[in-house]
Amino acid sequence: MNRTAISPNMTGRRSSLTAKAGVMMISAILLLSSLVLFQPSIATASTCSTTYSASPTYDTATMVPITITSTGTYCFGAGTYNTQITITASGVTLTTAPGVRPGHAIIEPTTVASNSNNVPSGTPGYSIILAGSDSASTTGVTISNLVVDGSKASSSITSCQSFPSGDYNGILFLNAGGMIAGDTVQNMYLPVTVAASCQSPSTVRLQPGDGIVAMTGSGFSSSVTISSNQVLNYENIGVLCIYAGTTCSITHNAVSDAGTPYSAFNAPTGIFINGAAGTVSRNIASGNNCTVASFCGVNVLTQVQATGIITVASGAGTTIEQNALIGNDGGIATFYDTTTSSNNQLQGNKVFGLDVYDGASTVSNNQISGSSDIGIAVDSDGCFDGPTTANLMGNNFNQGTYSIAPVQVSTISDPAYCTANYGGPSYQEPATVNLNGFVETVSGGTLGSCAPLGPCPYPSSLSVVNLNDFPGFHSPP
Numbered sequence: 353m354n355r356t357a358i359s360p361n362m363t364g365r366r367s368s369l370t371a372k373a374g375v376m377m378i379s380a381i382l383l384l385s386s387l388v389l390f391q392p393s394i395a396t397a398s399t400c401s402t403t404y405s406a407s408p409t410y411d412t413a414t415m416v417p418i419t420i421t422s423t424g425t426y427c428f429g430a431g432t433y434n435t436q437i438t439i440t441a442s443g444v445t446l447t448t449a450p451g452v453r454p455g456h457a458i459i460e461p462t463t464v465a466s467n468s469n470n471v472p473s474g475t476p477g478y479s480i481i482l483a484g485s486d487s488a489s490t491t492g493v494t495i496s497n498l499v500v501d502g503s504k505a506s507s508s509i510t511s512c513q514s515f516p517s518g519d520y521n522g523i524l525f526l527n528a529g530g531m532i533a534g535d536t537v538q539n540m541y542l543p544v545t546v547a548a549s550c551q552s553p554s555t556v557r558l559q560p561g562d563g564i565v566a567m568t569g570s571g572f573s574s575s576v577t578i579s580s581n582q583v584l585n586y587e588n589i590g591v592l593c594i595y596a597g598t599t600c601s602i603t604h605n606a607v608s609d610a611g612t613p614y615s616a617f618n619a620p621t622g623i624f625i626n627g628a629a630g631t632v633s634r635n636i637a638s639g640n641n642c643t644v645a646s647f648c649g650v651n652v653l654t655q656v657q658a659t660g661i662i663t664v665a666s667g668a669g670t671t672i673e674q675n676a677l678i679g680n681d682g683g684i685a686t687f688y689d690t691t692t693s694s695n696n697q698l699q700g701n702k703v704f705g706l707d708v709y710d711g712a713s714t715v716s717n718n719q720i721s722g723s724s725d726i727g728i729a730v731d732s733d734g735c736f737d738g739p740t741t742a743n744l745m746g747n748n749f750n751q752g753t754y755s756i757a758p759v760q761v762s763t764i765s766d767p768a769y770c771t772a773n774y775g776g777p778s779y780q781e782p783a784t785v786n787l788n789g790f791v792e793t794v795s796g797g798t799l800g801s802c803a804p805l806g807p808c809p810y811p812s813s814l815s816v817v818n819l820n821d822f823p824g825f826h827s828p829p
Contacts, residue, residue, distance in 0.1 A: 394454065394496045394497055394533050394534030394580060397425050397427050397445065397447045397448070397449070397450060398450060399425065400425050400426070400427035400449060400450070401422075401424030401425050401426060402424060402425075402426045402427070403426075403427045403428075403429065403449050404418070404426070404427065404428050404429065404433070405429045405431070406428075406429065406430070406431025406432055406433050407431065410431075410433040410434055410435050411431060411432060411433070411434060412434060413434070413462070414434070414462075415434050415435060415436060415461045415462050415463050415464075416434065416435055417435060417436045417437070417438065417465070418435050418436070418437045418438070419437075419438045419440070420437070420438070420439045420440070420441060420444055420446075421440050421441050422441050422444075423441050423442060423443035423444060424443075424444065424445075425444075425445040425447065426444065426445065426446050426447075427447055427448060427449035427450070427452075428446070428447070428448055428449060428452070428457035428459075428498065429448075429449045429452055429457065430448075430449075430452045430453075430456040430457060431456075431457065431458070432458040432460050433457070433458065433459050433460065433461075434460065434461055434462055435459060435461055436461045436463075436464055436465065436467065436479075436480055436481075436505075437459065437480070437481045437482070438467050438482045439481075439482065439483040439484070439490070439493060439528075440484070440485060440488075440490065441490070442490050442491045442492050442493070443491070443492040443493075444483070444492070444493050444494075445493075445494040445495075445496070446481070446494070446495045446496070446498060447494070447495075447496045447497050447498070448496075448497045448498065452497075454496075454497040454534055455497070455499050455536060457497070457498055457499065458498075458499040458501060459480060459481065459498055459499065459500050459501070460499075460500075460501040460502075460503070460504055460505075461480060461504065461505045462504045462505060462508075463505055463507075463508040464478045464479070464480060464502075464505040464508055464509070464520070465478070466478055467479060467482050468482055468484075468485060468486055468524065468526055469486045470486070470519060470567075471486050471526070471527075471567060471568075471569035471570070471595070472569065472570065475519060476519065477519050477521070477524065477526075478509065478519055478520045478521070479520075479521040479522070479523070479524035479565075480500050480502060480505065480521070480522050480523070481495060481498075481500060481522070481523045481524070482521075482524050482526060483495070483523075483524070483525045483526070483528040483530065484524075484525055484526040484527045484528030484574075485526060485527065486526060486527065486569060487527075488527065489527050489528070489529075489572050489573075489574070490527060490528040490529070491528070491529045491530065491574075492529065492530055493525065493528050493529070493530035493531075494530050494531045494532075494533070495523060495530075495531070495532050495533075495535060496531070496532075496533045496534045496535060497534045497535065498535050498536075499535070499536045499537075499538070500522040500523055500535060500536070500537045500538070501538055501539050502520070502522055502538070502539045502540040502541065502561075503538075503539035503541075506520075506539070506540075506541055506542055506543060506561075507543055509542050509543075509546065509560060510546060511546065511549075512542075512546070512549065512550035512559065512560065519560050520540060520542070520560040520561050520562070521540065521562045521563075521564075521565045522537035522538075522540050522562070522563045522564060522583075522586075523535070523537060523563070523564050523565070524565045524567065525565070525566045525567070525574065525576050526567050526568075526569075527567075527568055527569055527572040527574055528566075528574055528576075529574040529575045529576055530576060530577075531576070531577045531578075531579070532564055532576065532577070532578045532579070532581060533577065533578075533579045533580050533581065534579075534580050534581065535564075535581045535582075536581065536582040536583075536584070537563040537564055537581065537582070537583050537584075538563075538582070538583070538584040538585050539584070539585045540561045540562060540563050540585070540586045540587060540588075541561040541585065541586065541587035541612065541614060542559070542560055542561060542587060544613055547559060547587060547614060547617045547618075548616075548617055550617065550618075559587050559588050559614075559617065559618045560587060560588060561586050561587025561588045561614075562586060562587075562588050562589045562590075562592050563583035563584075563586045563589070563590045563591060563607070564578055564581065564583060564590070564591045564592070565589075565591075565592045565593075565594070566578070566592070566593045566594070566598050566600050566628070567592075567594050567595060567598065568594075568595050568596075568597035568598040568628070569595070569597070570597070571597075572597055573597045573598075573599075574597065574598055574599070575599045575600075575601075576593070576598070576599070576600050576601075577600075577601045577603075578591055578593075578600060578601065578602045578603075578605060579601070579602075579603050579604050579605065580603075580604045580605065581605045581606075582605070582606045582607075583605060583606070583607045583608075584607075584608055584609075585608075585609065585612050586609055586612075586620060587612070587614045587617075587618065587620065588618065588620055588621070589620065589621045589622075589623075589624045590605075590607035590608075590609065590620075590621070590622045590623060590637070591605060591607060591622070591623045591624070592624045592626070593624070593625045593626070593628040593630050594624075594625075594626045594627060594628055595626070595627045595628055596627050596628065596629075596667065597628075598627075598628035598629070598630075599628065599629050599630055599667070600625065600628060600629075600630035600631075601630060601631050602623055602625075602630060602631065602632045602633070602635060603631070603632075603633045603634050603635065604634050604635065605623075605635045605636075606635070606636050607622040607623055607635060607636065607637045607638075607660075608622075608636075608637070608638045608639045609622070609638075609639045609640050609641075609658075610638060610639025610641075610679070615641045615642050615643045615644075615658065616643050616644065617644065618642065618644070619640075619642035619644070619647070619648055619656045619657060619658040619659075619681070620640045620641075620642070620658050621640060621658065621659055621660075621661075621662050622635075622637030622638070622640050622659070622660045622661060622677075622680070623635060623637055623660070623661045623662075624661075624662045624663075624664075625662070625663045625664070625666045625670060626662075626663075626664045626665070626666075627664065627665050627666065627667075628666060628667060629666060629667025629668065629669060629670050630666070630667075630670055631670070631671050631673075632661055632670075632671070632672045632673075632675060633671070633672075633673050633674050633675065634674050634675065635661075635675045635676070636675065636676040636677075636678065637660035637661055637675065637676075637677055637678075637680065638660070638676075638677070638678040638679050638680065639678075639679055639680065640658040640659060640660055640680040640681065641658050641679075641680065641681055641702075642656060642657065642658040642681055644656075646807075648681070649807060650702075650703050650725045650756070651807070651808060651809075651810060652682075652703065652704060652707055652709075652726065652729045652731055652760075652762070653731050653733060653762055653764060653808075653810070653811065654799070654802060654807070654808035655807065655808075657680075657681035657682040657685075657702075657703045657704070658680060658681040658682070659680055659681060659682040659683070659684070659685045660675075660677035660678075660680040660682070660683050660684060660701070661675060661677065661683070661684045661685070662684075662685050662686075662687070663685075663686045663687065663689055663691050664687045664688060664689065665687070665688045665689050666686075666689040666691060668690070670689065670690075670691045670692075671691065671692045671693075671694070672684055672686075672691060672692070672693040672694075672696065673692070673693070673694045673695050673696065674694075674695045674696065675696045675697070676696070676697045676699070677696060677697070677698045677699070677701055677705075678697075678699045678700060678701070679699070679700050679701065679702075680701045680702070681701065681702050681703050682701055682702075682703050682704045682705075682707060683696070683698040683701040683704065683705045683706055683720075684696060684698070684705070684706045684707070685704075685706070685707040685709060686707070686708055686709065686711055686713045687709045687710060687711060688709075688710050688711050688736075688738070689711045689713070690711060690712045690713060691711070691713045691714075692713070692714045692716070693706060693713065693714070693715045693716075693718065694714070694715075694716045694717050694718065695716075695717050695718065696718045696719070697718075697719050697721075698718060698719065698720045698721070698722075699721050699722045700721070700722030700723060700724070701722070701724055702723075702724060702725070703724065703725050703726065704724055704725065704726040704727070704728070704729045705718070705720040705724055705726070705727050705728060705752070706718065706720075706727075706728045706729070707728070707729040707730075707731065708728075708729070708730050708731070708740060708741075708742040709729075709731045709732075709733075709740065710731070710732055710733065710736060710738055710740050710781070711738075711740060711741075712740070712741040712742075713741075713742055713743070714742075714743045714745070715728060715742060715743065715744050715745070715747060716743070716744070716745040716746050716747065717745070717746045717747065717748075718747045718748070719747075719748045719751070720747060720748065720749050720751075720752045721751035721752050722751075722752060722753075723752070723753050723755075724752060724753075724754055724755075725754065725755050725756045726754060726756050726757055726758075726759075726760045727747075727749050727752055727754050727757070727758040727759060728742070728744060728747065728758070728759050728760075729759075729760050729761075729762070730742040730759070730760070730761045730762075730783050730784075730785045731761075731762055731763070731783060732762075732763040732764070732781045732782060732783040733763075733764050733769075733770075733781070734763060734764040734765040734766060734769075734770060734778045734779050734780070734781040734797070735764075735769070735770035735773065735774045735776060735778060735779070735781075736774075736779070736781070737779045737781065738781060739781055739782050739783065739784065740763075740781070740782070740783040740784065741783075741784045741786070742783070742784070742785050742786070743786045744759065744785060744786065744787045744788070745786075745788055746788070756816075757816040757817065758817065759785065759787065759816070759817035760814065760815070760816055760817070761783050761785050761792065761794045761814075761815040761816075761817065762783070762794070762797065762810065762811055762813055762814045762815070763781065763782060763783045763794050763795055763796065763797045763811065763813040764778070764797045764798070764799055764811045764813065765778050765779065765780050765781065765795065765796050765797060765798075765813075766778055766797065766798045766799050766800065766811075768798075768799070768800045768801040769798075769799040769800065769801065769802055769808075771801070772801045772802060772803070772804065773802065773804050780795055780796070781795070782794060782795035783795070785817065787817060792815065792817065794813050794814075794815045795813065796812070796813045797811030797812050797813025797814070798811060798812055799811055
């Protein structure tokens with residue numbers, strides 16, 4: 353399946369590709385209403401410890417930072433604030449002032465300074481709103497009803513930052529617990545010229561520019577609810593929950609990267625759980641596409657796809673359910689973990705609806721429709737010692753068309769391929785699919801030496817499951 357260094361400390365790899373914005377938005381609205389994904393209203397503060405006014409202090413040409421070191425409710429009146437906010441205290445709420453409609457208080461700095469060190473890399477982090485720090489735990493932080501816009505500050509990021517978080521974030525909870533609810537986080541990207549200079553096989557899915565990030569360092573734990581937000585126009589990841597010790601509830605968010613120019617430089621992801629644990633439910637993720645011809649393509653084992661939802665080595669109990677994935681390269685992809693993906697709507701995702709890669713996952717009762725290359729992909733690359741098992745139960749393929757296969761199982765066991773791409777040996781790493789009780793195991797397969805992330809042929813181990821062979825399933829008309 354797709355390859356990219358998804359995490360420096362967890363096994364390298366992956367992501368997913370394309371769709372028309374107008375058609376996609378119409379489809380999204382229909383699915384939103386059917387899945388009850390519309391955002392509930394988030395109450396504004398009734399009383400405020402401190403109230404900020406945009407004028408005259410924060411609507412100037414010079415960015416004026418705000419640092420909050422005491423518990424309390426900090427309210428923002430209507431207006432645009434040229435500020436960068438750092439929260440180091442527990443029990444802090446940032447929200448709109450009484451009488452201010454949600455979305456009318458806009459945090460839009462013209463520059464951003466480094467206000468944290470990333471964990472575990474220690475590289476500088478640049479966040480428009482930072483809650484917590486890399487050296488202490490913070491709890492009970494709430495950020496609601498604000499607009500966080502990175503479009504002006506992007507010009508102050510003049511070089512590539514390093515993975516994992518992208519290091520340029522709209523809202524970052526760092527060793528911090530609490531809630532991010534009812535916010536709009538948008539335009540988190542680098543200048544196009546800088547983004548172009550960041551492009552390489554190791555960074556094609558790892559460029560700076562993330563919307564909402566929850567990150568926990570070694571020795572800490574945090575629980576974050578990320579609910580009813582809009583995350584739009586990000587260069588890298590819309591919502592990221594990363595590292596063991598982090599637990600996220602990600603629900604009722606609308607995450608879309610449609611219409612940005614960054615598909616030419618990398619493969620964005622809508623919602624990403626990497627090493628953390630969590631539930632991802634009732635979200636919509638759309639427009640995550642990659643057009644980098646040298647990296648991205650339809651081969652799920654050897655190329656990259658931009659994807660709506662990805663999990664990598666996620667914690668026990670991670671579930672993906674009742675989400676709408678529309679017009680991405682790939683809908684849902686799970687890597688190196690044990691997850692459950694159920695009752696999701698997957699519509700018009702170009703390369704695949706779902707992908708189980710080097711893990712043991714259950715995929716059940718999902719609706720796959722529209723035109724895709726593959727309905728469900730099951731993959732094992734043979735470069736890491738762990739078989740793939742996919743339990744596929746009750747999924748509906750009837751409204752889809754699949755140019756390659758409704759279900760495709762593919763594996764590699766090839767030293768030349770693994771050495772060139774991962775610098776290590778190969779293993780007999782079979783992939784087993786259980787399709788409503790029919791069990792098939794595929795192993796072996798050769799490719800030879802292929803450039804990292806470059807186009808490669810499909811392996812010789814390819815197996816296509818014809819749904820006409822199974823009661824209750826039908827190939828597309």
